[in-house]
Amino acid sequence: MRHLYLILVLIILTACASRAPEPAQPAILASPILKPFTKTPTSAQLPAAPDSSQTGLVITGRVTFYGVGIGDVKIHHSFAAYPGELTATTDSEGYYQSDFIFIPGDEMVTIWAEYEGCTFDPANEYWRHYHGFEERELNFAAIAVISTP
DSSP states (O other): OOOHHHHHHHHHHHHHHHHOOOOOOOOOOOOSOOOOOOOOOOTSSSOOOOTTOOOOOEEEEEEETTTOOTTTEEEEEEETTTTTTEEEEEEESSEEOOOOOOOSSSSSEEEEETTTTTEEEEEEEEEESSSSSSEOOOOEEEEOOOOOO
């Protein structure tokens, strides 16, 4: 009987030793404000790919209010010496993608979001576009403006 007990213990120890313990997973806290850009547009939603010899820009992104997408937000662009133009409008989930924006050379680019009753973080994105094709993801978080009478 004692031999049977020892054999059983050895079997259990062997089984336990062959399986490494799994490391503890760190807790991942969900943020209601910051969410990654995860929507993948279908091919029907994507604009035609520009010729590689074209110079310019395509922007994509999402506009949210505490992590929830906002539809009908207007996304605008302007260049250093030109007034702003409507570039895209967000869908019902807050996602947008511009058509190809032709830029003939080096240019200072500003992109901003516009929606009645809101300001945005960031207020705008501003950078120097160098000659060539560029894709950028620009996300904006809406901040409600409370007006007092």
